[in-house]
Every structure is written in structure tokens, then in C-alpha cells.
Amino acid sequence: MISSKFNFQIFNLSNLESTNSYALELLKTKKVKEGSVFRSDFQSNGKGQQGKSWESEQGKNLLFSLVISPGLLIENQFLISQCVALGLKNYLDSLAVGKVEVKWPNDILINRRKVAGILIENTVEGKLISNSIIGIGLNVNQTQFETYERAAISLKQLSLADFNLDLELANLLSFIKSTFREYNIYGKSYIQTHYLESLYGFHQAVLLEDKLGTFKGKIAQVANHGIIQVWRNGKLCSYDLKELKFIA
Amino acid sequence: MKFSEIQELIKFVSKSGVSEVEIEDKDFKINIKTPPYRKGKMNESQQVVSVIPQGQQIMGAQAMPAQIPAAAPAAPAAAAPVAAKVEEKNEEANYVAIKSPMIGTFYRKPSPDKSEFVKVGDNISVGDTVCVIEAMKLFNEIEAEVSGKIVKVLVDDTSPVEYDQVLFLIDPAG
Numbered sequence: 001m002i003s004s005k006f007n008f009q010i011f012n013l014s015n016l017e018s019t020n021s022y023a024l025e026l027l028k029t030k031k032v033k034e035g036s037v038f039r040s041d042f043q044s045n046g047k048g049q050q051g052k053s054w055e056s057e058q059g060k061n062l063l064f065s066l067v068i069s070p071g072l073l074i075e076n077q078f079l080i081s082q083c084v085a086l087g088l089k090n091y092l093d094s095l096a097v098g099k100v101e102v103k104w105p106n107d108i109l110i111n112r113r114k115v116a117g118i119l120i121e122n123t124v125e126g127k128l129i130s131n132s133i134i135g136i137g138l139n140v141n142q143t144q145f146e147t148y149e150r151a152a153i154s155l156k157q158l159s160l161a162d163f164n165l166d167l168e169l170a171n172l173l174s175f176i177k178s179t180f181r182e183y184n185i186y187g188k189s190y191i192q193t194h195y196l197e198s199l200y201g202f203h204q205a206v207l208l209e210d211k212l213g214t215f216k217g218k219i220a221q222v223a224n225h226g227i228i229q230v231w232r233n234g235k236l237c238s239y240d241l242k243e244l245k246f247i248a
Numbered sequence: 249m250k251f252s253e254i255q256e257l258i259k260f261v262s263k264s265g266v267s268e269v270e271i272e273d274k275d276f277k278i279n280i281k282t283p284p285y286r287k288g289k290m291n292e293s294q295q296v297v298s299v300i301p302q303g304q305q306i307m308g309a310q311a312m313p314a315q316i317p318a319a320a321p322a323a324p325a326a327a328a329p330v331a332a333k334v335e336e337k338n339e340e341a342n343y344v345a346i347k348s349p350m351i352g353t354f355y356r357k358p359s360p361d362k363s364e365f366v367k368v369g370d371n372i373s374v375g376d377t378v379c380v381i382e383a384m385k386l387f388n389e390i391e392a393e394v395s396g397k398i399v400k401v402l403v404d405d406t407s408p409v410e411y412d413q414v415l416f417l418i419d420p421a422g
Contacts, residue, residue: 074350078386120386
């Protein structure tokens, strides 16, 4: 059960190192209400996957961390990731600006380019996740990307219109909350099925790379804890995060 | 049986968890007893090793193979390090282990350029973050459930850990 009864409270901050780190620090010193959203117009040290940075121009994008207290068993941690990825996908689908897919484990693509990233940090007490800090970076009004010119895309690049960041944040948060609600009502398998069907490489074979080299493969299944199973030349292979690369 | 073989045998028996092993050959008999395990705690009694040269009893000293007199006095010497090990374990039994709640990668620092959450000798309280375990881009800050002093860190930074693997030993008396 992931609580979905909380109300959002948005804290606007300026020029943070990382909204996730800020939230984590705050949690150590005082009680942070569930539903708190720490938002920054700029991150000097935004966290990306495995130490990679997250590039964002000042005031152009959505960068925030949502704090929830899921009280979920740690073995179900990947469900938080799946719910958030689905919430983001549903939100982006509603904008109808392009083909939205989830790149395993939790990046969001539009027309095969990265529009959003998720980074989740949990605090764990025994076997329970006490707090979950859900960091999201969404490219909104930025139109030039230095390092990731071909790999990244923003909503403005797709629609040619400027977006109101405050409105989009409120909209996106309500989509995420509603995915938590869906999980509570329909259960784990509902979320897992929808997540699987949203994956880049599920409906058609894509170029992948493992330690043996590149191959065309199709995603078959994602296990509870996030391990992916891929069809590789007629054989089912399992991969951990670091063992498989998508060559988009 | 060679001296080195006896040593190997003692090591093997002490690790295996069996309480007693008796091997009888045509000219000697070796008997190794280990202290019984109490739930998680070792008994204070020492490991008992006795080598009885069979030949001595039956045929007298002159008929014994040459290596047996060498092996017999060597046995207590070999038992000594085993006993020392037992005592060390005894002490560890008073420590509380912080175990990994999941499979993942163990991180001792919040980020590569920051210092470690905890070091050996640090006093920690309930709720303090001791490490991060990452799986599938999900970063889990593991909080201490006991207060005390860190006496041992059993896993290296950035190495993979299994479910229930012991990460830290805490001395609650600390």
C-alpha cells in the first residue's frame, strides 16, 4: 500500500545542489510531511543515473523531489519506481506531443529521446521503506542541450509552445498520485503489466548490448525486483541494471 | 598420517560444525571433538584433540611407524590456534549485526566526493544512516536499529551484497 491520501505542499527553492539531497538532509533533522515537494529552478549537482549528471538550464525545466512515506516492504521497492514512471507516462500522454515510452528501469522517452529521468532514494528502517524521495527531472522549456544534444528532448521542442511550469508541476503530481491510487485499488500485477507494456523494446525488438556484444532483442518480462528478461536469439536472458545497455 | 594432514583435518572439523570425528587406521586412531554450539554462542570449552597411536597399545613402542611420535606431541600445538579462534568468536557473539535487507550494491558514502557515513570506532544511535544500498537506480539509506559502537565493517565500498549479508558489527555496550 502506497498512501495516496496526502496533499501536495510545494516549496520553491533556488539553486540547490540537488533537490533529493536537500530532502534527505531535511528528513534527518525534522519531520517532513508526506506530499512535500522540494522544487528548484536550478541544480548545480543534479543527480542522474549511476553518478551521471542531469543537465538543466536555469528556470526552464521541472526539477523536484516528492517525499512520500509508503510503509512498503523493501522487497517491493521497484513498485514505487514503476508507479512513478507510469504516472509520468500518463501525464505526457495527456499532452499528446509524441510517442511516450519508458526506458527500463526508469527513464522516460518521447519519440525515442529522453524527456525525463527519475531518481529515487529511500530511507529504510528494518525491512520497511519509511520515506521515499522521488526525484524527477523533466525537460520542459529548454531548447538546447549541450552534452545530450541528440539524446535529449523537451516538451517545447515537441510542441513549439512555452509551458507554464507551475501548472505542469501540479498536473504531473496529480498523475503520479493517481498511479499510487491505482496500485492500491488494482494491485501489483496491474502496475507491473502496464509498466511492461510501456517499455521501449517490449512491442518491438530494439538494439541492445550485453557483455557478449550488441544484438536485437525484445523485452519479455520485468521481475518484481526490477531484473529484466530479454529474448536474445531465441533464448531468454536475465539482466541486472549494469549488465544491459540500450543503444537508441 | 602426516602432521600437515592432521592440521588440515582439525581445521576442516572445526569449520564443518560436526561435534566429533573419529578416524581409525591400522596403526593409529585420531579423535577430534569440537565444543557444542549454543544458539549463536560458542561454548567456552576448548577443542579436544587426541591422537592415540594404535600400535603402541597393541605392539609396543618399537613397532610404531616413524611419523607417529612426531604427530602425537604436535596435536596440542595444532589445537591452540583453534582455541584462540573460539575465544574471538565468543567476543563477536556479543555484537549486533546490521544486515543487508536486500540484494544490491553497498555504498559507504552518500556520494563519491563525500566522506563515509560511519567508520570503525564511531558511536551511532538508532536512526542514523550507516550506508546506502542501491538496486535498479533505487537508493536505499539504511538506518541503524541499534545504538552502539561500530567495531567492524565487513563489506568494501561499492561491492555487491546479498540479502541478509552482515554489513556491520555493532557493540551495543559501545
